[in-house]
Amino acid sequence: MSDIQHSPKTEAADTAEILTGAEIVVRCLVDQGVDVLFGYPGGAVLPIYDALFHEPRLHHVLVRHEQGAAHAAEGYARSTGRPGVVLVTSGPGATNTITGIVDALMDSIPLVVLTGQVPTHLIGSDAFQEADTVGITRTCTKHNILVKRAEDLPRAIHEAFHIATTGRPGPVLVDIPKDVQFARAPYQGPKEVRFAHVYAPRTKADPARIREAVALIAGAERPLFYTGGGIINAGPRASALLREFAALTGAPVTSTLMGLGAFPAADPAWLGLVGMHGMFEANHAMHDCDVMVCLGARFDDRVTGRLDAFSPDSKKIHVDIDPSSINKNVRVDVPILGDAASVLEDLIAVWKAEKRKGSKEKLAGWWKQIETWRARQCLRYRPSDTIIKPQYAIERLYALTKDRDVYITTEVGQHQMWAAQFYRFEEPNRWMTSGGLGTMGYGLPAAVGVQLAHPNSLVIDIAGEASVQMTMQEMSTAVQHDLPIKIFILNNEWMGMVRQWQQLLHGERYSHSYSASLPDFVKLAEAYGGVGLRAETPDELDGLIEEMIDIPKPVIFDCKVEKSENCFPMIPSGKAHNEMILGDVEDIGSVVDEAGKRLV
Amino acid sequence: MSIEPPASAYDMAHDVEIETIATFAVLVDNEPGVLHRVVGLFAARGYNIESLTVAETDRAAHTSRITVVTRGTRHVLAQIEAQLKNMVSTRYVQDVSRDPNGVERELALVKVRGVGAERVEALRLADIFRARVIDTTSESFIFEITGAPSKVDKFTDLMRPLGLVEVSRTGVLSIERGAETL
Numbered sequence: 001m002s003d004i005q006h007s008p009k010t011e012a013a014d015t016a017e018i019l020t021g022a023e024i025v026v027r028c029l030v031d032q033g034v035d036v037l038f039g040y041p042g043g044a045v046l047p048i049y050d051a052l053f054h055e056p057r058l059h060h061v062l063v064r065h066e067q068g069a070a071h072a073a074e075g076y077a078r079s080t081g082r083p084g085v086v087l088v089t090s091g092p093g094a095t096n097t098i099t100g101i102v103d104a105l106m107d108s109i110p111l112v113v114l115t116g117q118v119p120t121h122l123i124g125s126d127a128f129q130e131a132d133t134v135g136i137t138r139t140c141t142k143h144n145i146l147v148k149r150a151e152d153l154p155r156a157i158h159e160a161f162h163i164a165t166t167g168r169p170g171p172v173l174v175d176i177p178k179d180v181q182f183a184r185a186p187y188q189g190p191k192e193v194r195f196a197h198v199y200a201p202r203t204k205a206d207p208a209r210i211r212e213a214v215a216l217i218a219g220a221e222r223p224l225f226y227t228g229g230g231i232i233n234a235g236p237r238a239s240a241l242l243r244e245f246a247a248l249t250g251a252p253v254t255s256t257l258m259g260l261g262a263f264p265a266a267d268p269a270w271l272g273l274v275g276m277h278g279m280f281e282a283n284h285a286m287h288d289c290d291v292m293v294c295l296g297a298r299f300d301d302r303v304t305g306r307l308d309a310f311s312p313d314s315k316k317i318h319v320d321i322d323p324s325s326i327n328k329n330v331r332v333d334v335p336i337l338g339d340a341a342s343v344l345e346d347l348i349a350v351w352k353a354e355k356r357k358g359s360k361e362k363l364a365g366w367w368k369q370i371e372t373w374r375a376r377q378c379l380r381y382r383p384s385d386t387i388i389k390p391q392y393a394i395e396r397l398y399a400l401t402k403d404r405d406v407y408i409t410t411e412v413g414q415h416q417m418w419a420a421q422f423y424r425f426e427e428p429n430r431w432m433t434s435g436g437l438g439t440m441g442y443g444l445p446a447a448v449g450v451q452l453a454h455p456n457s458l459v460i461d462i463a464g465e466a467s468v469q470m471t472m473q474e475m476s477t478a479v480q481h482d483l484p485i486k487i488f489i490l491n492n493e494w495m496g497m498v499r500q501w502q503q504l505l506h507g508e509r510y511s512h513s514y515s516a517s518l519p520d521f522v523k524l525a526e527a528y529g530g531v532g533l534r535a536e537t538p539d540e541l542d543g544l545i546e547e548m549i550d551i552p553k554p555v556i557f558d559c560k561v562e563k564s565e566n567c568f569p570m571i572p573s574g575k576a577h578n579e580m581i582l583g584d585v586e587d588i589g590s591v592v593d594e595a596g597k598r599l600v
Numbered sequence: 601m602s603i604e605p606p607a608s609a610y611d612m613a614h615d616v617e618i619e620t621i622a623t624f625a626v627l628v629d630n631e632p633g634v635l636h637r638v639v640g641l642f643a644a645r646g647y648n649i650e651s652l653t654v655a656e657t658d659r660a661a662h663t664s665r666i667t668v669v670t671r672g673t674r675h676v677l678a679q680i681e682a683q684l685k686n687m688v689s690t691r692y693v694q695d696v697s698r699d700p701n702g703v704e705r706e707l708a709l710v711k712v713r714g715v716g717a718e719r720v721e722a723l724r725l726a727d728i729f730r731a732r733v734i735d736t737t738s739e740s741f742i743f744e745i746t747g748a749p750s751k752v753d754k755f756t757d758l759m760r761p762l763g764l765v766e767v768s769r770t771g772v773l774s775i776e777r778g779a780e781t782l
């Protein structure tokens with residue numbers, strides 16, 4: 001290993017412990033407070049796996065596919081607020097993680113992904129299992145680095161944790177050639193290393209902007225908080241401060257899909273999910289408000305719908321830690337760059353210092369209007385005595401689990417939306433879903449990660465039968481590691497979300513959206529060494545859910561639901577918030593016009 | 601399919617706003633792949649690159665300076681600036697074109713083929729533009745010209761009818777007047 005000869009002799013080097021690169025990797029993780037990592041071995045990471053063999057402080061979870069490792073790490077991260085760690089080999093190991101890395105980038109999830117690489121002298125030679133991992137992941141990570149010398153490893157890894165977890169969180173990848181893992185170099189701890197980059201995102205907002213925002217909110221007649229995943233990213237304190245500030249102002253609050261739980265669903269000021277499948281009252285309030293306070297949300301197209309009709313008469317305040325989020329899709333009047341918790345603290349302080357009042361009388365008209373929207377009861381669906389309605393299944397799941405210490409993950413599709421609508425969250429970090437990328441197959445491995453972080457909690461993946469088959473093999477991981485996750489499948493035999501769009505937009509031509517040859521999920525569970533349950537009628541549902549909760553093993557729950565149910569409310573493509581359709585619409589095939597059909 | 605006109609004033613900017621050229625000076629950590637990062641950012645987000653120059657400018661500080669000329673609406677240019685600043689490898693970003701103290705220069709090598717009166721005219725114009733002749737044959741010149749990109753454009757335009765056959769340009773370099781640094 002000739003690398004080490006070039007190492008500059010630093011002072012620290014004289015006193016520091018000399019370790020192999022592989023030992024440095026493991027030591028960095030321990031010093032970062034990592035307790036769990038998700039991985040899969042291979043030739044290019046064998047030295048690191050060897051070092052792991054001797055390190056009892058790190059719990060390595062062997063997944064069944066590297067995509068699962070990334071999603072598990074995401075679930076771990078989202079449910080704890082700590083970064084998730086992934087370790088995989090070069091080439092196919094690295095490329096298999098990419099979906100999870102992009103998912104984490106889109107949803108602002110802190111991950112540190114360690115990949116093995118072929119030895120430095122073979123890089124570029126199309127060596128066995130060589131892939132240009134840093135090249136491939138450059139645009140889908142927050143940052144990445146190929147470490148060519150063992151002495152650079154401590155800095156690279158410690159800095160990766162710093163970058164992943166500060167500012168707008170995201171995935172950071174460190175690519176480590178095999179010879180670097182063998183080479184020896186001095187170890188430096190998190191406090192000793194000097195970072196290679198000057199990365200210090202601004203967290204404290206401009207006080208002038210804070211005062212401007214307070215004046216706007218205090219003067220509003222129809223204020224509305226539009227809150228998102230950034231509140232969750234900012235930690236539980238931000239959620240607490242949000243509750244306090246909302247109460248001070250008396251304004252209603254909506255949440256994005258990523259922000260569920262930041263504001264308690266039980267609070268009367270909560271209008272529910274906003275956006276394409278959001279609540280009637282939330283979307284109408286978005287459309288009609290005069291001051292919109294966007295906190296850690298990014299004006300995603302699932303939320304804004306048609307941009308030229310988005311909340312036309314409101315002044316908009318946008319609090320975000322990422323300057324590129326501000327004015328990206330929607331122009332705002334008061335941009336506030338900063339961390340949501342810090343900004344909320346400042347807003348509250350100024351509100352109190354200026355003796356502002358959330359006037360009941362002034363907002364009375366607004367609340368009255370909101371109550372008329374609420375009275376529309378947008379989640380109503382046609383119940384059935386014979387067939388399990390998917391909405392009913394989630395309602396019952398919620399009723400029977402809400403008093404427990406419960407975490408929910410989801411796959412992607414109708415079931416995800418029904419979960420967001422019918423499961424109610426009172427706290428942050430309890431809801432894990434793939435929002436930005438919409439990755440089918442996210443929920444099961446994410447549940448694995450959540451269960452590891454919370455071994456005694458009830459962890460449920462609300463799944464679709466199509467999505468769950470994308471990462472079903474992680475059932476084996478759950479069994480191996482005694483993780484009693486519950487996979488609650490709303491089995492409608494269709495790729496329901498696709499079928500719904502085909503019904504709405506493509507003249508009921510159901511092109512390739514039916515899953516023929518579905519496996520017997522009960523037998524499948526048993527084959528994996530878990531337990532399978534099946535519910536086919538509404539009257540047996542409660543008993544089976546109770547049974548599922550009590551089983552101390554991984555369970556696949558095959559809940560046979562109405563096959564052709566559609567997910568409402570819905571803002572059809574190309575429509576404005578106040579043109580949303582509900583479940584009682586007559587002919588859904590005619591709702592979307594030609595221009596709307598071209599949108600995504 | 602005709603799209604209806606925007607219903608509110610606030611989104612109109614997307615379609616109506618005019619595009620302008622902007623020059624960003626980007627000070628980055630000089631590390632492997634940093635140029636790819638910048639180019640990849642532009643490619644992934646569909647921004648234009650009109651020209652790009654890059655070189656290490658401070659070996660001790662380990663920094664390179666990338667000057668990128670791009671085109672977009674005011675809104676897109678603000679996004680480009682924010683996205684460039686977001687890169688972990690970025691130390692500083694400045695929109696030089698909007699800075700009254702910004703100076704931009706470009707170098708071009710211009711080959712003109714011609715004989716007789718046209719050849720004489722080419723030489724006369726080169727003199728006016730203070731372009732240097734760096735190679736001569738009996739039927740061609742190579743001129744070297746430096747100046748603001750618009751001056752280089754002007755010069756090549758004038759050379760076109762006089763037998764312009766090839767142009768090689770460096771892309772734009774920029775710096776700020778006065779004693780301040782990026």
Ligand SMILES: Cc1cc2nc3c(=O)[nH]c(=O)nc-3n(C[C@H](O)[C@H](O)[C@H](O)COP(=O)(O)OP(=O)(O)OC[C@H]3O[C@@H](n4cnc5c(N)ncnc54)[C@H](O)[C@@H]3O)c2cc1C
Pocket residue numbers: 106107108167168169227228229230231233234255256257258259273274275276277278295296297298299300302303319320321322325338339340341412413416417434435436437438439497
């Ligand atoms: C099938 C499907 C349907 C969907 N339908 C809907 C829907 O109806 N409604 C809906 O809302 N979503 C829906 N989504 C999700 C949607 O695609 C987006 O993922 C979601 O709306 C984005 O949530 P967000 O705006 O809270 O932003 P996030 O993606 O959570 O981004 C967080 C924002 O906060 C900022 N931030 C991060 N950390 C901090 C901090 N510490 N302080 C301040 N700011 C910070 C970030 O810079 C970013 O701008 C759907 C997804 C799928 C797959």
Ligand SMILES: Cc1ncc(C[n+]2csc(CCOP(=O)(O)OP(=O)(O)O)c2C)c(N)n1
Pocket residue numbers: 411412413414415416438439440441463464465466467468490492494495496497498
């Ligand atoms: C990896 C991936 N491929 C394709 C899609 C597109 N897609 C979105 S929802 C969906 C159907 C999901 O079906 P299912 O899991 O059964 O859930 P349901 O909608 O029936 O509840 C598909 C194919 C996606 N989101 N992710």
